[in-house]
Amino acid sequence: MSQPEKSYQVNLLRPKKGHMRDEVLIILAILFGWGVCTFGFQLLVYLCQGTGAGSLLTRLTLFNLPLHFWFTGQFLPLWFIVLCVVFNLYVDRITEYHSRRRDKSYE
Amino acid sequence: MNDSSWSIFVVLLVLASFIVVGLRQKSRESQEYGFGGRYTGRIGGGAAIASNWMSAASLMGLAGIIYLQGYQGLAYVIGWTGGYVLLLVLLASQIRRFGKFTAPEFVGERYGSQAARAIAAAISIAISIIYCVAQFKGIGLIFSFMFGIDYQQGVTYGALAVVSYLVISGMLGVPRNQQLQYLVISVSFIVPLMWLARKLGYFWLLPQFGYGRALTDLSRQFNIDFTLPFAGGSLYQWCALCFTLMVGTAGLPHVLSRFYTVPNVRDARWSVVWGLFFIALIYWSAPAFSVFGRLLEARSGLIPDPAAARAAADVIALKTAVWAGLPGWLVGVLAAGALSAAFFTVAGLLMTGAASISHDIYYSMVNRSASETARMQVAKGGTLVLAAIVLLLALDPPGLIAEITAVAFALAGNTIFPLFLLGIWWGRANRYGAIAGMLTGIVCTAIAPLCGGIFPQLALLFPVTSSALLGAPLVIAVMIAVSLLTPAPPEEMGHFLEKEVHGHLD
Numbered sequence: 001m002s003q004p005e006k007s008y009q010v011n012l013l014r015p016k017k018g019h020m021r022d023e024v025l026i027i028l029a030i031l032f033g034w035g036v037c038t039f040g041f042q043l044l045v046y047l048c049q050g051t052g053a054g055s056l057l058t059r060l061t062l063f064n065l066p067l068h069f070w071f072t073g074q075f076l077p078l079w080f081i082v083l084c085v086v087f088n089l090y091v092d093r094i095t096e097y098h099s100r101r102r103d104k105s106y107e
Numbered sequence: 108m109n110d111s112s113w114s115i116f117v118v119l120l121v122l123a124s125f126i127v128v129g130l131r132q133k134s135r136e137s138q139e140y141g142f143g144g145r146y147t148g149r150i151g152g153g154a155a156i157a158s159n160w161m162s163a164a165s166l167m168g169l170a171g172i173i174y175l176q177g178y179q180g181l182a183y184v185i186g187w188t189g190g191y192v193l194l195l196v197l198l199a200s201q202i203r204r205f206g207k208f209t210a211p212e213f214v215g216e217r218y219g220s221q222a223a224r225a226i227a228a229a230i231s232i233a234i235s236i237i238y239c240v241a242q243f244k245g246i247g248l249i250f251s252f253m254f255g256i257d258y259q260q261g262v263t264y265g266a267l268a269v270v271s272y273l274v275i276s277g278m279l280g281v282p283r284n285q286q287l288q289y290l291v292i293s294v295s296f297i298v299p300l301m302w303l304a305r306k307l308g309y310f311w312l313l314p315q316f317g318y319g320r321a322l323t324d325l326s327r328q329f330n331i332d333f334t335l336p337f338a339g340g341s342l343y344q345w346c347a348l349c350f351t352l353m354v355g356t357a358g359l360p361h362v363l364s365r366f367y368t369v370p371n372v373r374d375a376r377w378s379v380v381w382g383l384f385f386i387a388l389i390y391w392s393a394p395a396f397s398v399f400g401r402l403l404e405a406r407s408g409l410i411p412d413p414a415a416a417r418a419a420a421d422v423i424a425l426k427t428a429v430w431a432g433l434p435g436w437l438v439g440v441l442a443a444g445a446l447s448a449a450f451f452t453v454a455g456l457l458m459t460g461a462a463s464i465s466h467d468i469y470y471s472m473v474n475r476s477a478s479e480t481a482r483m484q485v486a487k488g489g490t491l492v493l494a495a496i497v498l499l500l501a502l503d504p505p506g507l508i509a510e511i512t513a514v515a516f517a518l519a520g521n522t523i524f525p526l527f528l529l530g531i532w533w534g535r536a537n538r539y540g541a542i543a544g545m546l547t548g549i550v551c552t553a554i555a556p557l558c559g560g561i562f563p564q565l566a567l568l569f570p571v572t573s574s575a576l577l578g579a580p581l582v583i584a585v586m587i588a589v590s591l592l593t594p595a596p597p598e599e600m601g602h603f604l605e606k607e608v609h610g611h612l613d
Contacts, residue, residue: 010534010604019612027196034192038185039346046342058336064319069334072181073394074315077188077387084195084380091200092373098612 019098026090030083037079041071114253117439118446121291122272125447129281149374151286153381157389158289160362160382162238162452163245165389166296166445168508171420174397175507177332179339182349183509184390186516189349190356191383198357199379200372201531204608208364209459210523211467217530219597220538221471226545228467230522231360234515235460236497241511242449242456243269243501248422249446259502266498269453273490276454288451293388295444299428299437300392303399306431318395321402329405333398347576348513354579355516358524361459393424400427421508457497461489513572514552520575521548525582531608533587534601540590547585551578 008016015024045068048054060067065074165187173180207213210231215224246269247262254261300314310317325331332338337345356362400423404410407430411419419426424445428438465486470477477485504511522545529536529544551574559566568577595601606613 008605009601010532010609012532016605016609016613020609030192030196034189038189038349042336042342042345042349045336049336058334061319061323063316064323066322066334068336069178069181069322070319072178073184074391076185077383077390080188080192081380081383081387083192084383087196088376088380091376095373095612102612 019094022094022098023091026087026094030087033083034080038076041068041076111253111255111435113435114439114442117436118253118443121295121443121447122450125284125288125291126276126279126281128287129276129284130279132282132284149377150381152374152378153383153385154289155285156362156378156382157385158285158292158448158451159455160386161289161292161389161448162512163242163445163449164508164512165386165393166292166448167245167248167421167424168241168510168512169390169393170396170400170424171422171507172509173394174400174423175416175420176339178334178336179345180397180509181394182345183352183513184393186349186352187356188383188387188390190353191379191386193353194357194362195376195379198363198527198531199376201608202363202527203372203375204611205531209463210358210360210363210526211463213530214526214541215467215471217600218526218536218538218541219600220541223538223541223545224467225472226542227523227526228463230518230545230549231463232460232493234360234519234523235456236493236500237515237518238512239453239456239493239497240500240504241508241515242453243497244504244511245421245449245508246446246453247501249425249442249449252422252425253442262498262501266494266501269450270491270494272450273454273457283451283455288447289385292444292448293385295440295447296389297392299433299441300395302433302437303428303431304395306433307399307402314395315391318398321395321398325398325402325405329402331401331405333401343576344570344573347570347573350579351517351520351573351575352513354520354524354575355513355518358519358522358527359516360519360523361455363523363527364459396424396427399431400424403427403430417507453497457490457493458486460493461486464489464493510572517572517574517578518548518552521551521578521582524575525579525586529583529586529590531604534604535590535595536586537590537593537596539593540586540588543589544582544586548578548582551575551581 012024012027015021045054045057048057057068058066062070063074169180169183169187172183202208202213205213205217207216211224211228214227215221218224243262243266246265247258249261250256250265250268251258251261254264256264297314301311304314304317305311307321309320322333325333425438425442428441433441465482469485470482474481525544525548526541529540551569552571554569555566555571555574559571
């Protein structure tokens, strides 16, 4: 159906139309959630040290763990699992959509 | 029986039962086994990923590094779980569609160069050796703990035991039952932890949460603040270590090859999620051992000096169990779990390393007309040579288990990961870029130990355990620059990438 452009060269930042573009969009979205929560949170903890917000982060407790320790040690691994589940559900959906468009049975 | 003979008994029982169960399964359903074991669905695939991943670093090193460094040590927990996100979203399905699963094969095929393939093989072997040194240290420590001998003796006996285990299971042709391995390893880690929490009077049903109270007690009663962020290291060190472990996970050769066993891409993706969950179960538990260990130390009034703490760190889980007065057989269970994890990791790595020597170096480069038997012999000899090299290095281990392992991750993250990433996602990457990238990656990894004394600034930017935060982007930049300055890769490869790897639904 779609006319493949002869000159297309695979590039993460310039995906071709169709399945690949959808896939790259979800990949970038997941990587954003991955990076912000992992490194962004550490930066936040670092910047808040010694301030009121910082003592809030280290004094508030959840399951008896200081909030920052709980977030890094327990929530982040869980968050990674959530990200992977979201990614898989979304990719399942776009795969199904594009296979149907191609009128071919699901892999 | 006294405690240590109980431990030895339990350890022997577990290792022997793996052989017996494996053999029974083999005789029952020998034709169903494929490359890496029977297909058991997404959950089974996940358990296989997790058991393939679990090693002495997860079961001993992690608790040790958190015991020593507190919050700083959590970078290991995050790095070793977050890497699976990278692996899943960037590489898993594409590598599966590409159809090459070992790093040297992928590099040789994608970049069409024997030289690049040989370098990739050498890097994979180096990664296996470094990784195995950490495992041998773990095995040696457990042996010296169980038999009450010194470390050097322990690691030598441990090496003999691993090699005999390899030879016996190889001769009998025992298949690896990774689902069973995961079950045994995780139960033997978590049940002693529950017992420990109960004995100390904390919430034991979910000790992963129960240790919070112990943390509070530690800071209220003994004034030890375990959780202070960036107390033992800077923000840069934390993030560099975490990032290095993440890209290393996504580039580690024996992790990538896991996508063999699952019949389709969709199940491969979902088994990664299950694998990550099974791994997280262990990683949520490891800090509890560290906290309980610190608490018991504080209660007994013996606060060890830094050197003694460092020496005890890698066996802190076992020591904590002994301090708390857990029954001897249960300490044996804990030791057996860690020991089998180290055993299976070493077995897998030595065999893939030797296969790489035989296939990627001997057969592809030295002797193209080598017979099947000759290649087998090279592989068998290679296993022994690798084991001997690892033993020599492990006799005087350069750091903690987690730290040694991290160096292997740094090397993988600086070399294999960029090669896979650009190989899959950028059609223009060519062999010259690949070779230049790998060489840059090796330099980035080795710069701190080699030139750190002369240029201390470089050692700060590229710490030996965490060189990939700057290293991996640098390697990617070098690969892009060199690829653009040299001729484009063959048309067919670009076509294959577009049609097969990224165009399967066009």
